[in-house]
Every structure is written in structure tokens, then in C-alpha cells.
Amino acid sequence: MGKALVVVALRQVDPFATVDPLTGTVYAQPRGGLSTADECALEHALRMAESLDARCLACTVGPQEADEVLRTALAAGATEALRVAGEPASEGHTARLLTEAIRARYADPALLLCGDYSMDRGTGATPALLAARFGASQALGLVELTSHNGGLRAERRLDCGRRERLAIELPAVCSVEPSTVRLRRASLPGLLAAREAEIPVASPAESFVDTRIRRRARTAYRPRTRAIAAPAGAAPGQRVRALTGALTEHEPPRLVFPANAAAAASELLDYLEQRGYLP
Amino acid sequence: MTSPMSSPVRVAEGERGVASFDAVIVGAGPAGSAAAIELARAGRRVALLERGSFPGAKNVYGGVVYGRVLDELIPNWWTEAPIQRWVTRRQTMLLTPGQALTVDFRTENWGKPPYNGATTHRADFDAWLAGKAEEAGAKLLTSTLVTALRTDPGGRIVGVRTDRPDGDLDAGVVIAADGVNSFLAKQAGLYAEDQLANSTLGVKETLALPRETIEERFGVRGTDGVDIEMIGATKGIPGGGFLYTNLDSLSIGVVVDLTELGKAKVRPEELIAELKRHPSIAPLVRGGEIVEYAAHLIPEGGYHSMPTLTGNGLLIAGDAAAMCLAAGIWLEGVNFAIGSGMYAGRAAAAALAAGDTSTRGLAGYRERLASSFVLADHHKLRGAPGLLMSERVQRKYPAMLCDLVEGVFQVTNPQPKPGFRKLLLRSAKRHGVRLRDLARDAISGIRSYG
Ligand SMILES: Cc1cc2nc3c(=O)[nH]c(=O)nc-3n(C[C@H](O)[C@H](O)[C@H](O)COP(=O)(O)OP(=O)(O)OC[C@H]3O[C@@H](n4cnc5c(N)ncnc54)[C@H](O)[C@@H]3O)c2cc1C
Numbered sequence: 001m002g003k004a005l006v007v008v009a010l011r012q013v014d015p016f017a018t019v020d021p022l023t024g025t026v027y028a029q030p031r032g033g034l035s036t037a038d039e040c041a042l043e044h045a046l047r048m049a050e051s052l053d054a055r056c057l058a059c060t061v062g063p064q065e066a067d068e069v070l071r072t073a074l075a076a077g078a079t080e081a082l083r084v085a086g087e088p089a090s091e092g093h094t095a096r097l098l099t100e101a102i103r104a105r106y107a108d109p110a111l112l113l114c115g116d117y118s119m120d121r122g123t124g125a126t127p128a129l130l131a132a133r134f135g136a137s138q139a140l141g142l143v144e145l146t147s148h149n150g151g152l153r154a155e156r157r158l159d160c161g162r163r164e165r166l167a168i169e170l171p172a173v174c175s176v177e178p179s180t181v182r183l184r185r186a187s188l189p190g191l192l193a194a195r196e197a198e199i200p201v202a203s204p205a206e207s208f209v210d211t212r213i214r215r216r217a218r219t220a221y222r223p224r225t226r227a228i229a230a231p232a233g234a235a236p237g238q239r240v241r242a243l244t245g246a247l248t249e250h251e252p253p254r255l256v257f258p259a260n261a262a263a264a265a266s267e268l269l270d271y272l273e274q275r276g277y278l279p
Numbered sequence: 280m281t282s283p284m285s286s287p288v289r290v291a292e293g294e295r296g297v298a299s300f301d302a303v304i305v306g307a308g309p310a311g312s313a314a315a316i317e318l319a320r321a322g323r324r325v326a327l328l329e330r331g332s333f334p335g336a337k338n339v340y341g342g343v344v345y346g347r348v349l350d351e352l353i354p355n356w357w358t359e360a361p362i363q364r365w366v367t368r369r370q371t372m373l374l375t376p377g378q379a380l381t382v383d384f385r386t387e388n389w390g391k392p393p394y395n396g397a398t399t400h401r402a403d404f405d406a407w408l409a410g411k412a413e414e415a416g417a418k419l420l421t422s423t424l425v426t427a428l429r430t431d432p433g434g435r436i437v438g439v440r441t442d443r444p445d446g447d448l449d450a451g452v453v454i455a456a457d458g459v460n461s462f463l464a465k466q467a468g469l470y471a472e473d474q475l476a477n478s479t480l481g482v483k484e485t486l487a488l489p490r491e492t493i494e495e496r497f498g499v500r501g502t503d504g505v506d507i508e509m510i511g512a513t514k515g516i517p518g519g520g521f522l523y524t525n526l527d528s529l530s531i532g533v534v535v536d537l538t539e540l541g542k543a544k545v546r547p548e549e550l551i552a553e554l555k556r557h558p559s560i561a562p563l564v565r566g567g568e569i570v571e572y573a574a575h576l577i578p579e580g581g582y583h584s585m586p587t588l589t590g591n592g593l594l595i596a597g598d599a600a601a602m603c604l605a606a607g608i609w610l611e612g613v614n615f616a617i618g619s620g621m622y623a624g625r626a627a628a629a630a631l632a633a634g635d636t637s638t639r640g641l642a643g644y645r646e647r648l649a650s651s652f653v654l655a656d657h658h659k660l661r662g663a664p665g666l667l668m669s670e671r672v673q674r675k676y677p678a679m680l681c682d683l684v685e686g687v688f689q690v691t692n693p694q695p696k697p698g699f700r701k702l703l704l705r706s707a708k709r710h711g712v713r714l715r716d717l718a719r720d721a722i723s724g725i726r727s728y729g
Pocket residue numbers: 305306307308309310311328329330331334335337338339340341342343344345423424425426456457458459480481482483532534574575576577596597598599603610611612613614616
């Protein structure tokens with residue numbers, strides 16, 4: 001049997017992008033790099049590959065410029081690299097492109113690592129979606145990760161300074177916070193070799209359209225205008241109270257205990273609908 | 280990160296680095312990239328090492344590049360260089376706290392090919408030029424700090440050590456283009472004891488302003504821009520000020536004598552703040568948001584302060600070799616860095632082809648520089664730095680001339696007009712300038728600049 005596979009999924013971002021506060025337009029430089037979380041994911045991947053005696057594959061979805069982050073990974077010690085050509089439309093799309101490209105060339109990975117979420121408005125959903133696709137266990141937002149008796153031990157932060165310790169079975173998908181480890185310094189031979197390395201490119205067969213997601217042009221968020229009747233009351237104080245709702249009795253918050261995720265989701269949707277947030 | 284070492288690393292007989300190049304160039308600033316372009320085009324294996332995460336990431340300057348020297352390296356460079364604005368208007372200002380005398384020149388000629396000066400951000404410009412070196416075949420290795428020269432038992436430079444694990448490289452020739460206060464030149468023993476005595480400190484702020492505001496305030500349109508140099512803007516500390524327009528930002532700063540700055544116990548940012556408050560500058564910079572503050576040394580000593588340019592297996596170029604030309608109305612470092620880098624590249628290629636990269640084999644470098652603008656201009660202007668930094672030019676003349684001009688335009692009715700001669704004598708006397716000194720300075724000015 002061949003060696004096990006540790007995959008690290010990286011994303012090229014511009015850590016110095018500026019955002020126009022009025023329009024929300026992001027001005028990114030072409031000189032992108034890795035976010036700190038991705039650097040930590042790469043370091044963890046290299047350590048885990050060493051301790052599991054596994055190969056370490058660095059992969060990314062993106063245009064040719066994204067090869068740079070793969071070269072960074074190769075220079076630091078990743079044994080192979082793969083770029084999936086394309087511009088993902090959503091986290092689901094990224095997960096699908098990566099899964100298909102990895103499965104077409106390799107066996108399912110023993111461990112797949114990501115940064116906790118990408119810097120350019122990432123939601124952190126990609127690792128969870130990857131775990132679902134690979135049918136692997138998932139542990140997200142970790143600050144520590146070590147191998148232990150053929151599985152993994154991990155830690156993540158909870159509120160109030162508490163930590164949660166996890167025992168994770170392989171195969172697993174883990175995402176890590178940008179903390180506790182630092183990407184090792186690439187050696188000079190590593191750097192020279194990575195510069196010359198041929199980066200294999202996977203071109204997805206068809207373009208992927210997720211019909212469940214409706215997309216509109218990206219614009220800055222503008223709350224809808226709500227017409228409010230002029231407050232009643234003769235005295236200014238009364239009108240202020242009427243406007244702000246201060247000192248009036250409120251319906252106490254309702255505590256809900258949905259039985260499962262589906263019930264929780266429909267509870268949330270109902271709430272948003274009642275408040276006029278959903279069409 | 281490992282810090283630079285104080286002396287070269289002695290390499291034992293037969294000891295090899297992890298890779299071997301014909302030339303290793305340290306520093307992907309304008310000098311290093313120009314050298315790399317030349318050597319790579321000559322078919323040599325070249326490594327261009329840069330400590331920053333990309334070329335230009337760490338580099339500081341005022342803001343104007345004179346690209347004529349690029350004609351030789353990159354024909355029609357202006358169609359692709361990352362230019363902010365083309366300088367079509369140049370001003371020289373003499374300032375006193377409450378006065379300003381400005382010479383203002385503008386020409387449409389500099390706003391069209393082949394152009395003259397341009398404002399550009401170093402992060403863009405250096406990355407572009409290093410990209411040209413890569414296109415020519417040079418290997419650019421970033422985030423890699425050179426920590427030492429490597430020498431063979433005979434003292435010949437045979438490569439460099441970097442701060443990376445397994446980080447030794449062999450080289451037929453090393454070109455130190457690592458900027459002012461080059462520790463490689465120091466390690467090789469090419470710097471004089473007091474090399475830094477000739478350095479000035481440059482500090483600058485980048486102020487963001489909307490494009491239309493800049494165009495309105497400075498009277499330019501499209502990609503036309505302005506270059507303003509100032510004397511008398513540094514609280515009596517020898518030096519000068521500058522203000523340049525980028526597309527949607529301004530670069531404003533001062534360049535001051537390091538020793539005098541220390542003695543004056545003034546913080547450099549206070550000098551910029553004071554300059555921004557000057558009545559003739561304040562309306563230009565009002566409302567600008569500081570987006571960057573930077574400080575850097577400038578080797579301003581000129582011809583007389585240049586170190587030995589060639590070692591056994593080593594050349595020095597650009598600021599490392601004090602090639603920056605600072606002569607008051609001219610502050611040209613980047614073009615001199617490109618020029619010297621280019622000639623270093625050519626000399627190194629010739630020496631490699633001849634199989635002799637010893638000090639003698641590399642002697643062609645100085646000859647090439649001497650027969651080009653690089654040393655010709657420096658030689659001609661060798662007296663300029665001393666004159667410019669002198670007490671009279673710095674402290675007395677700006678105030679004397681401003682007073683003189685104020686007198687010329689001041690209507691003194693019912694007194695009759697005083698006449699130029701009287702005004703000159705009066706303002707010279709008021710500012711303690713002896714006419715003998717004025718004449719002597721005028722002669723040395725004509726000698727330097729004439
Ligand atoms: C405030 C200020 C204003 C200026 N204004 C102007 C102007 O308007 N116009 C103009 O033409 N010039 C100007 N200059 C001068 C100009 O910046 C320099 O003359 C020019 O940058 C010199 O180029 P260089 O390539 O020799 O050195 P640098 O530009 O300093 O480049 C040296 C490079 O070497 C790298 N390096 C250094 N040490 C190492 C190492 N050990 N290992 C690896 N890499 C290393 C650095 O990171 C850098 O990229 C100004 C300078 C200052 C400070």
C-alpha cells in the first residue's frame with residue numbers, strides 16, 4: 001500500500017487589500033500570498049505528514065497566478081502540488097472542485113487541512129463542505145493539532161478562555177486558526193527547486209452552477225427604507241420614548257430548544273421572515 | 280531571522296554551496312535588477328537575491344524617476360512602466376518661515392514620449408524592473424537575506440551565505456546592490472571608516488488626496504504631475520524638502536544632514552509637520568490622509584565619498600557605491616543606480632567571458648562608469664554637495680533672496696523705489712552675508728553646475 005496522503009488546501013489572497021468604505025469595492029494587489037491561517041495550515045500539514053509518514057499535497061483553486069502559493073508550499077516541504085483551474089462561485093463550488101480533482105489523481109486523503117477562513121470575506125464553510133464530500137470527520141477552528149495513536153488530538157478555543165480538547169479519527173478535515181505555529185523557513189535548495197517545479201493543473205470538466213444559490217450583483221449592504229409614522233405625543237420626551245421604545249414593556253426573549261439542525265434552521269427562517277428580512 | 284555577520288565566511292578547499300551561479304546579485308532594487316537584466320541577457324546564470332517579500336517591498340525614496348537611462352535596457356519602457364504621473368512642471372522653492380520664492384517651470388514636452396521624469400511607487404517600479412530581469416532568465420529569490428560574503432582561503436569572494444537553511448550559494452562574481460550602508464561592501468573592506476558621515480536621512484509621508492483635488496491644486500490634468508524641491512524648509516538643519524504628485528496621493532518629505540539632525544535634537548517627523556504647516560505648502564496638502572511614513576539613509580556625499588568599486592570577485596553598484604546624485608535641484612538616485620547596475624552587469628559579463636573575475640578582471644566596471652553619465656555627472660558636480668550643505672546656502676541665502684524679492688515688490692510710497700543694488704546690500708547685510716562670500720559661492724556654483 002502506498003503512503004497516506006495529507007492535503008493542505010490553500011488560497012491566494014492579498015493580505016494588504018484595501019476596501020473602499022463607501023462602495024465596498026476591494027482593491028487587491030496582484031502580489032497575493034497566503035493568509036496567516038493558511039500558513040499555519042501548511043505548517044500543520046507538513047508536521048502531520050512527517051509524523052504520519054505521509055505525502056503532503058498542496059492544492060488550490062485559482063488562476064495561474066495562484067501557482068505562487070503552491071510554490072511557497074513546495075519550497076517549505078510539500079511533496080507535491082496541484083492547481084485546479086477555475087474561479088469558484090461559492091464555498092460549495094470550491095469544495096466540489098477540490099474533491100473531484102483530488103479524487104481523480106489520488107486516493108482520499110487521510111487528513112485535509114485548511115485555514116479557518118479566508119481573509120477575503122470567507123465564511124469558513126469550505127472545510128466543512130470538504131468533510132461532507134469526503135465523508136471524513138471534521139474539526140474546525142483548531143489552535144493545536146497533534147497525531148496520537150493513529151488518530152489526532154486537537155484543541156480549540158471556547159468562550160471565557162476555556163479550551164475544548166478533541167479526539168479526531170482519521171480520515172479527517174481540520175481547519176486551524178492563525179495561531180500557535182509558524183510556517184517554517186524554506187531552505188535555499190527547496191526554494192530553488194520550487195521555482196522550477198512544474199505545477200500540475202486540473203481543469204474541471206464542466207462549469208458548475210449551483211441552482212440552489214441565487215446570486216445578485218455584489219453591492220454594498222444598504223438596509224431597506226422603512227416608513228415609520230411620526231411619533232405620537234405632545235411632549236418631546238413622549239415622542240422620543242415612542243420613537244425609541246424606551247421604558248415600554250417588551251415581550252421577553254423567547255428561549256427555543258430546537259430538536260435538530262433542521263428545526264433550528266426553520267426557527268431562524270421564521271424569525272427573519274416575521275421581521276421582514278426575507279422576501 | 281539571522282542577522283548579518285561582521286566578517287566574511289571562509290570556505291575550505293572543495294567546500295561547495297547548494298547551487299552555483301555565474302553571478303549572484305544582492306538586492307533587487309534598481310541597481311540589482313539592471314545588473315541582472317544585463318547578465319541574464321548575456322546568457323549568464325544569475326541569482327537575484329532580495330530580502331523583501333517582493334522587490335520594492337522595503338524600498339523608500341521621494342518619488343521621481345528619470346527613465347532616460349532605461350532606453351538602453353527596455354526600449355519604449357514608458358509604454359509599460361508602472362508610472363503614476365509624468366512630471367511636466369518643476370518648481371524650486373526657497374523658503375523662510377513666512378516667505379517663499381518659487382521658480383516654476385512647465386513644459387508640454389515632458390508629457391509625451393519619450394518623456395523626462397515620472398512619479399512612480401517603488402513597490403510597483405522595482406517589482407516591474409525585477410520582473411524584466413526574470414523575463415531575461417534571472418532567478419529572483421525573495422524573502423532571502425544575504426548575511427555574509429563567502430571567500431576562499433586566498434580571500435577571493437566565491438559566493439554568499441543567506442539566512443535560509445542550507446543557504447550558501449557559489450558565484451563567479453557577486454554584485455553588491457544592497458543599497459546605502461552596504462554591509463557587503465563593508466565586509467569586503469571597501470568602505471572608508473567614515474563612510475556614513477556623508478549620508479543624509481530622508482523621511483517622507485505619503486498623503487492620500489482625491490485625484491481631482493490634486494489636479495486642481497497643482498494645476499495639472501490627466502497623468503501630468505509636479506515636482507517641487509525646496510531649500511530652507513528644514514529649520515536650519517542642512518538639507519532640503521520635496522513634494523511630488525502621484526495619481527491620488529502626494530509624497531512630501533525632507534532630506535537632512537544626519538549629524539546636524541542629531542545635534543538639533545529635532546525629530547524628523549516634526550520637520551515634515553512643520554513643512555506641511557508652511558503657508559505656501561499648507562494649502563497644497565490640506566486634508567491629505569497619511570497613508571505611509573518612511574525613513575531611509577541617502578548617500579549624498581557624491582564623487583568624493585565613493586568607495587572602492589571593485590573587489591576580488593565583487594562589484595558594488597547603486598547606493599551601495601554612493602552613486603546617488605544629490606545636487607540641490609537634482610535628486611537622482613534611481614537612474615544612477617540603474618546606470619551603475621547596468622555597467623556592473625556588463626563588466627561582470629565581460630569578465631566572466633574572459634574567465635577573470637579578479638579585481639583586475641573587473642576593472643572594466645570603473646572604465647565603463649567613467650565614460651558614461653554616471654561618473655561624468657558625479658565628477659562634474661563633485662563640489663555641489665559641499666556647496667549645497669554649506670551654512671550660507673542653507674541658512675542665509677534663502678532668507679536673503681526672499682527679502683530681496685520682497686523689497687523689489689514692496690511699494691514704499693511716499694519713499695522712492697530703493698533700487699536693486701541697495702536692496703541687495705541691505706538684505707545681504709541683514710542676513711550677515713558678505714558680498715565676497717556671495718561672489719565666491721557664485722563662482723563655485725558656476726564651476727559645479729556650469
Ligand atoms: C527619502 C528619499 C527620497 C529620495 N528621492 C529620490 C527621487 O525622488 N528620485 C531618485 O531618483 N532617487 C531618490 N532617492 C534615492 C534612491 O532611492 C536611491 O538612490 C535608489 O533607491 C538606489 O537604488 P539601489 O538599487 O542602489 O538601492 P535600493 O533601492 O536601496 O535597493 C537595495 C535593495 O537591496 C535589498 N537588500 C539590502 N540588503 C540586503 C541583503 N543583505 N540581502 C538581500 N537583499 C538586500 C533591499 O531590500 C533593497 O531592495 C531618494 C532616497 C530617499 C531615502
